[in-house]
Amino acid sequence: MNSELRVGVVGAGAMGFDHVKRLTGTITGAHVSAVVEPDETRRNAALEHAPQAQGFASVEAALAAGVMDAALIATPGQFHEAGLLACLGEGLPILCEKPLTKDPASSWHVVEAEIAGGKKLIQVGFMRRFDREYEALRELIASERVGELLMIHAVHRNPSVPDSYDQHMLINDSVVHEFDVVPWLAGGSVTSVEVRHGRRNPNTPAHLREPILVLMELDNGVLVDVEMNVSVRFGYQVATEAVMADGIARIGQPSGMQIWQNATYSVGEHADFTTRFVEAYDREVQAWVDAAKQGTIAGPSAWDGYKVAVCCEAGVRALENPGRVAVELPPVPDFYA
Numbered sequence: 418m419n420s421e422l423r424v425g426v427v428g429a430g431a432m433g434f435d436h437v438k439r440l441t442g443t444i445t446g447a448h449v450s451a452v453v454e455p456d457e458t459r460r461n462a463a464l465e466h467a468p469q470a471q472g473f474a475s476v477e478a479a480l481a482a483g484v485m486d487a488a489l490i491a492t493p494g495q496f497h498e499a500g501l502l503a504c505l506g507e508g509l510p511i512l513c514e515k516p517l518t519k520d521p522a523s524s525w526h527v528v529e530a531e532i533a534g535g536k537k538l539i540q541v542g543f544m545r546r547f548d549r550e551y552e553a554l555r556e557l558i559a560s561e562r563v564g565e566l567l568m569i570h571a572v573h574r575n576p577s578v579p580d581s582y583d584q585h586m587l588i589n590d591s592v593v594h595e596f597d598v599v600p601w602l603a604g605g606s607v608t609s610v611e612v613r614h615g616r617r618n619p620n621t622p623a624h625l626r627e628p629i630l631v632l633m634e635l636d637n638g639v640l641v642d643v644e645m646n647v648s649v650r651f652g653y654q655v656a657t658e659a660v661m662a663d664g665i666a667r668i669g670q671p672s673g674m675q676i677w678q679n680a681t682y683s684v685g686e687h688a689d690f691t692t693r694f695v696e697a698y699d700r701e702v703q704a705w706v707d708a709a710k711q712g713t714i715a716g717p718s719a720w721d722g723y724k725v726a727v728c729c730e731a732g733v734r735a736l737e738n739p740g741r742v743a744v745e746l747p748p749v750p751d752f753y754a
C-alpha cells in the first residue's frame with residue numbers, strides 16, 4: 418500500500434487521545450480517519466487533533482462507513498473482545514492496547530477467530546518491547562556476553578493511582594507488562610506465579626493492599642521478582658536488573674537533567690508512563706503502521722496476548738492465596754509457531 422493508512426482509533430480516553438495526537442503529529446504513512454468514542458466530549462476533544470477524521474459512537478458504525486484501513490483499539494480492556502472481533506471480521510489490521518482481553522477465555526476466543534481468518538492481524542500494545550534499553554538488554558542476554566542469565570529483579574513504581582484502580586489491577590493493569598516483557602527478555606515461559614504482601618505503605622489508598630512482590634519462575638530456571646508499588650509519590654519508575662553468570666546489567670535508571678545545587682546532586686525522574694515510554698510508543702505505532710501496510714504485524718501477537726492473560730489469571734489467584742500458582746499453557750498453535 419503506497420497511500421496513507423487510514424486508522425480508526427477506537428476509544429478516546431487517555432491512551433486513545435495520546436495515540437490520536439501521535440498518529441497526527443509524529444507517525445508517517447498514516448492518519449486518523451475515524452475516532453470511535455461514545456462519550457461526545459471525549460470524541461470531540463480527540464477530533465480536534467485529527468483533522469481528517471470523522472467521529473462515530475460505535476465501532477460498527479465506523480466499519481459500516483468504510484473509512485478505516487486499520488484499527489487502533491484503546492478502549493478499556495473489558496471492551497477489547499467485541500472491538501477485536503468486529504475489526505477481525507472486516508479483515509483489518511489491529512493494534513490493540515494491552516491487555517488483549519480481560520481473561521484467558523475471551524483471549525482464546527480472539528486467537529481462534531484470528532486463526533479462522535487465516536492471517537495475523539493483531540498486534541498487542543506491549544510497548545516496552547519497543548523501548549531501546551529493553552531491546553539492548555534482550556540482545557545482551559541472548560548474546561551471553563556477560564554469561565547466562567540467572568535472575569531478573571524488576572521494579573514497577575507508580576506515583577499514585579486513580580480511585581478506579583482496584584486490587585486486581587495491580588496484576589491485570591500493571592504487572593501485565595512484566596508478564597509480557599520478562600519472558601521476552603529472558604527467552605523463557607512463565608511456569609508459576611506467587612505474590613507476597615509486605616508492610617502496607619501508609620500512603621496506599623484505603624481500598625488497596627500494596628506494595629506487593631510478585632515472584633515468577635520461568636521454564637528455563639530463571640527466577641524473577643517484581644516490586645509492584647503504586648503509591649511511591651516521588652515519580653514513575655520502571656527499572657530492571659538482570660543478573661548473569663559474569664556480571665549484571667541495569668536498565669531504566671533516571672536519565673533526566675542532572676542538577677548540582679546546595680551541596681546536593683539530583684537527576685530528573687519521570688512523572689508518569691506517557692513520558693517514560695514516549696519513544697517506545699512512537700516506535701511501536703510506527704512499526705505497526707509500516708507492517709500493516711505490508712499485510713503483517715511487527716510486535717507481540719494475539720498468542721502473546723493470550724499467554725499474558727493466562728499469567729494474569731494465575732497472578733490474581735496468587736494475589737488472593739498464599740503459595741505458588743502454576744501457569745499452564747496449551748501448546749503454541751502452528752499458526753503462531
Ligand code: ISE
Nearest residue numbers: 573574575590591592594690
Ligand atoms: C498503566 O495502565 C500502564 O499501562 C502503565 O504502563 C503501568 O505502569 C501502570 O501501572 C498502569 O496502571
